[in-house]
Amino acid sequence: MKMPMRLLMLASLCAACWTSGVSANPPGAGAKVPGDFGPPHGEPIHAELTSPPQVPPPIHRNYPAKVIVELEVREVEKEISEGVSYTFWTFGGTVPGSFIRVRQGDTVEFHLKNYPDNKMPHNIDLHGVTGPGGGAASSFTAPGHESQFTFKALNQGIYVYHCATAPVGMHVANGMYGLMLVEPPEGMKAVDHEYYVMQGDFYTVGKYREHGHQDFDMQRAIDEKPTYVLFNGSEGALVGEHALKAKVGQTVRLFVGNGGPNLVSSFHVIGEIFDRVRYEGGVHEQENVQTTLIPAGGAAIVEFHLDVPGSYVMVDHSIFRAFNKGALAVLKAEGPENKSIYSGKEVDSVYLGDKAASPAPVAEARAAEASGTLTKEQQIKAGEARFTGTCSVCHQANGQGLPNVFPPLAGSDFLMADKRRAIGIVLNGLTGPVTVNGNGFNSVMPPMSQLNDDELANILTFVRNSWGNSGDAVSAAEVQELRASTKRPEGAAH
Numbered sequence: 001m002k003m004p005m006r007l008l009m010l011a012s013l014c015a016a017c018w019t020s021g022v023s024a025n026p027p028g029a030g031a032k033v034p035g036d037f038g039p040p041h042g043e044p045i046h047a048e049l050t051s052p053p054q055v056p057p058p059i060h061r062n063y064p065a066k067v068i069v070e071l072e073v074r075e076v077e078k079e080i081s082e083g084v085s086y087t088f089w090t091f092g093g094t095v096p097g098s099f100i101r102v103r104q105g106d107t108v109e110f111h112l113k114n115y116p117d118n119k120m121p122h123n124i125d126l127h128g129v130t131g132p133g134g135g136a137a138s139s140f141t142a143p144g145h146e147s148q149f150t151f152k153a154l155n156q157g158i159y160v161y162h163c164a165t166a167p168v169g170m171h172v173a174n175g176m177y178g179l180m181l182v183e184p185p186e187g188m189k190a191v192d193h194e195y196y197v198m199q200g201d202f203y204t205v206g207k208y209r210e211h212g213h214q215d216f217d218m219q220r221a222i223d224e225k226p227t228y229v230l231f232n233g234s235e236g237a238l239v240g241e242h243a244l245k246a247k248v249g250q251t252v253r254l255f256v257g258n259g260g261p262n263l264v265s266s267f268h269v270i271g272e273i274f275d276r277v278r279y280e281g282g283v284h285e286q287e288n289v290q291t292t293l294i295p296a297g298g299a300a301i302v303e304f305h306l307d308v309p310g311s312y313v314m315v316d317h318s319i320f321r322a323f324n325k326g327a328l329a330v331l332k333a334e335g336p337e338n339k340s341i342y343s344g345k346e347v348d349s350v351y352l353g354d355k356a357a358s359p360a361p362v363a364e365a366r367a368a369e370a371s372g373t374l375t376k377e378q379q380i381k382a383g384e385a386r387f388t389g390t391c392s393v394c395h396q397a398n399g400q401g402l403p404n405v406f407p408p409l410a411g412s413d414f415l416m417a418d419k420r421r422a423i424g425i426v427l428n429g430l431t432g433p434v435t436v437n438g439n440g441f442n443s444v445m446p447p448m449s450q451l452n453d454d455e456l457a458n459i460l461t462f463v464r465n466s467w468g469n470s471g472d473a474v475s476a477a478e479v480q481e482l483r484a485s486t487k488r489p490e491g492a493a494h
């Protein structure tokens with residue numbers, strides 16, 4: 001007797017939902033669905049896709065169209081950090097993948113091509129698609145093949161897409177994600193610049209900045225312990241000459257995604273306040289936001305205007321990721337000073353770290369080291385680039401230190417007296433009283449053991465040959481030898 005009673009209740013619940021406002025339209029073919037503006041009009045349009053950090057232009061169209069998207073998966077070897085290469089799996093050859101821009105109500109004919117030289121099958125799950133798997137099942141594609149499926153972009157917003165081929169985590173960790181913008185029918189408010197930035201976490205067998213080709217490390221990925229956390233797939237993607245650009249007085253809109261696979265991003269621009277954030281990529285706006293949370297597999301649209309020139313550093317404010325795993329990008333604003341709003345100095349090397357200097361000499365030295373032709377001069381130049389933002393915060397850019405606080409490296413008798421001791425100081429730090437050029441210091445220098453052997457060797461070669469110092473070069477082998485012979489407590493920087 002109980003079962004029929006239950007069925008009856010279910011039936012009446014359902015009856016109630018037919019008459020509620022939510023389901024005013026009967027289901028089935030021909031139903032009117034919100035965001036469905038009817039069949040596509042006009043000739044099919046080929047979507048213009050862009051590589052990051054560029055965004056395709058606004059759509060300015062007042063009718064639904066059929067839009068053809070052609071995306072090719074490429075497995076490519078690229079630089080993840082200076083001197084470190086990694087095999088990325090990509091949508092369109094870049095990490096993140098090509099930016100797709102359509103209008104709400106558009107019918108999207110999606111073509112996924114898997115480049116013949118690729119090794120893996122791939123597919124695509126678009127979070128902006130209504131339908132099981134977001135396209136994943138319909139788009140499974142072997143190397144050298146192409147698949148096609150069609151969907152209607154019913155919901156406006158900014159949506160992540162990603163590969164969903166097993167092992168899904170590995171495909172995502174290798175860079176298989178990107179963004180699709182579904183513009184509202186009336187378009188978006190005009191701004192001066194639109195840019196595409198996407199965070200991701202990467203897992204390599206070698207440690208941070210360990211040179212050479214690095215393989216994916218599955219166990220690290222499972223443990224959620226990334227070696228790199230990056231914007232746009234490389235440490236150098238958005239710094240130096242690749243920094244984003246704008247002018248004082250202009251407005252900037254960033255489409256910020258987070259591909260994960262694991263980490264949630266606390267996205268922050270140092271020195272700016274977001275005027276508006278469409279958090280979680282939805283339609284609601286929050287105003288005057290300092291840091292916005294972007295989940296893995298999520299995105300946000302942030303907008304701000306620039307009043308003061310300078311370098312604005314974008315970070316994941318889980319801050320070790322920014323300074324020790326690479327999650328740092330720069331927006332450079334040019335224009336006249338506005339001292340009534342901000343009186344300070346322009347570039348802050350504390351926030352830029354070693355990215356304040358040009359990485360070119362570092363790359364040059366590494367190439368020379370690999371070919372066995374490294375000269376002292378090359379080491380000095382490379383060391384100077386890494387000294388900036390690493391040692392200069394305390395010992396100052398000119399090596400003079402600060403009286404009673406930080407001892408000088410310039411003309412330092414203590415430094416020059418013992419090369420091996422100097423290597424040990426940088427590796428292991430220094431505490432207790434020391435006398436440098438007759439002046440006493442009794443403070444603490446933290447260990448700098450996060451530096452690689454060659455970075456440390458180059459820095460010390462620079463320091464020992466600058467500001468009146470002159471000495472022989474320090475080799476990576478000398479650093480390696482001392483590092484290996486040093487015992488450190490469990491958990492101390494390696």
Ligand SMILES: [Cu+2]
Nearest residue numbers: 122163165171
């Ligand atoms: Cu894939």
